[in-house]
Amino acid sequence: xxxxxxxxxxxxxxxxxxxxxxxxxxxxxxxxxxxxxxxxxxxxxxxxxxxxxxxxxxxxxxxxxxxxxxxxxxxxxxxxxxxxxxxxxxxxxxxxxxxxxxxxxxxxxxxxxxxxxxxxxxxxxxxxxxxxxxxxxxxxxxxxxxxxxxxxxxxxxxxxxxxxxxxxxxxxxxxxx
Amino acid sequence: xxxxxxxxxxxxxxxxxxxxxxxxxxxxxxxxxxxxxxxxxxxxxxxxxxxxxxxxxxxxxxxxxxxxxxxxxxxxxxxxxxxxxxxxxxxxxxxxxxxxxxxxxxxxxxxxxxxxxxxxxxxxxxxxxxxxxxxxxxxxxxxxxxxxxxxxxxxxxxxxxxxxxxxxxxxxxxxxxxxxxxxxx
Numbered sequence: 140x141x142x143x144x145x146x147x148x149x150x151x152x153x154x155x156x157x158x159x160x161x162x163x164x165x166x167x168x169x170x171x172x173x174x175x176x177x178x179x180x181x182x183x184x185x186x187x188x189x190x191x192x193x194x195x196x197x198x199x200x201x202x203x204x205x206x207x208x209x210x211x212x213x214x215x216x217x218x219x220x221x222x223x224x225x226x227x228x229x230x231x232x233x234x235x236x237x238x239x240x241x242x243x244x245x246x247x248x249x250x251x252x253x254x255x256x257x258x259x260x261x262x263x264x265x266x267x268x269x270x271x272x273x274x275x276x277x278x279x280x281x282x283x284x285x286x287x288x289x290x291x292x293x294x295x296x297x298x299x300x301x302x303x304x305x306x307x308x309x310x311x312x313x314x315x316x
Numbered sequence: 317x318x319x320x321x322x323x324x325x326x327x328x329x330x331x332x333x334x335x336x337x338x339x340x341x342x343x344x345x346x347x348x349x350x351x352x353x354x355x356x357x358x359x360x361x362x363x364x365x366x367x368x369x370x371x372x373x374x375x376x377x378x379x380x381x382x383x384x385x386x387x388x389x390x391x392x393x394x395x396x397x398x399x400x401x402x403x404x405x406x407x408x409x410x411x412x413x414x415x416x417x418x419x420x421x422x423x424x425x426x427x428x429x430x431x432x433x434x435x436x437x438x439x440x441x442x443x444x445x446x447x448x449x450x451x452x453x454x455x456x457x458x459x460x461x462x463x464x465x466x467x468x469x470x471x472x473x474x475x476x477x478x479x480x481x482x483x484x485x486x487x488x489x490x491x492x493x494x495x496x497x498x499x500x501x
Contacts, residue, residue: 157438157486157493158458164438165459170348172341176363180340180370185333 321386329378336377340370343387347394350455354398356443365401369394388466395452395470402448441492442485449473450485457482 319327319338327335347369352362372393373380380389442451449471456462456470467482468475 157489160438160493161442161454161458165349165353165455168349168353168437168439170345170352172345173348173363176348176367177337177341177344180344180367181333181337183367183371184336184374 322382325377325380325382325386328374329380336374339386343390344370346387346460347390350391350452350459351394351398353439353443353455354395354448354451355402356440365398366394368401369397372397384469385462385466387460388462388469391456391460392470392472399448438489438493442489445488445492446485450481450488453478453481454485454489 319335321339321342324335324339328339344366348362348366351365351369355362355365369390373390376393380386442454446454453467453471456467462470464475464478468478471478471481473481
């Protein structure tokens with residue numbers, strides 16, 4: 140069997156013979172060059188592609204160079220821009236998470252009169268109020284509102300005096316303290 | 317002084333029509349030859365497909381990878397152009413056959429059988445007996461003398477698969493070599 144296979148391989152009708160036959164037949168039927176087809180192709184070529192217009196023979200066209208540059212560098216740049224956008228969105232919750240801490244720190248301010256007058260006391264600085272960034276006008280308004288409320292509460296002794304005065308007026312001299 | 321294919325392709329990618337013209341002149345005959353044998357059609361039809369293949373090559377010449385031969389890239393485009401054309405033609409025939417007569421589906425197979433029966437040339441037999449992929453693999457191997465790696469590019473298959481395709485194609489053609497009329501050389 141093995142010998143037959145070897146003979147078949149060496150014979151003109153084996154695989155090598157088949158290959159030779161295929162080559163010979165193909166070469167016999169090889170067509171001739173067609174000038175008409177060549178001209179037909181070239182007639183359609185210059186108008187077929189926009190970047191070929193105005194291009195000088197032998198010189199690279201700028202449009203094609205731009206196209207290649209866009210393909211080479213545009214795609215990585217686009218991917219990088221997308222990565223930056225994703226990174227920004229991923230990092231966004233972190234400053235947002237600091238907002239409750241800022242609000243809690245602001246509530247500490249009313250403990251001293253200096254804090255109301257000066258806006259931020261040294262104690263408040265120790266608590267990190269200075270380090271908290273102002274994210275937007277809304278937060279600034281909240282801080283201002285809290286400061287006003289704190290100032291109002293600090294005036295409470297004055298209100299108490301008025302209340303005592305009114306009580307003295309209503310109750311008469313016997314009721315006065 | 318004639319330039320090599322890669323240089324001409326690079327210039328053509330930059331918009332140089334003269335360089336593309338040189339490439340088209342260089343490879344017109346091999347492409348038309350391949351398409352004509354693959355399609356088994358008249359010269360005019362094969363030239364139309366070849367023309368379309370060259371125009372596609374011009375449009376996408378910036379995508380040419382100089383690691384492979386320019387002819388390999390061109391044959392790949394020509395093959396795909398013919399496949400698209402063949403699919404479109406098959407759909408047209410199916411529609412026409414469905415309209416003309418509903419139960420004549422075996423007409424195509426009969427036509428192929430007749431073609432094979434009348435074949436006097438090995439490539440004619442190959443066209444009737446082999447798949448398009450097997451035919452193209454044989455053509456690239458024995459007519460264009462392409463290495464297996466380049467045939468793999470044309471067929472869009474791994475090299476190992478190309479080896480199997482070539483082996484099967486040869487096995488299927490060998491019986492016809494003995495019976496082929498006009499086999500006298």
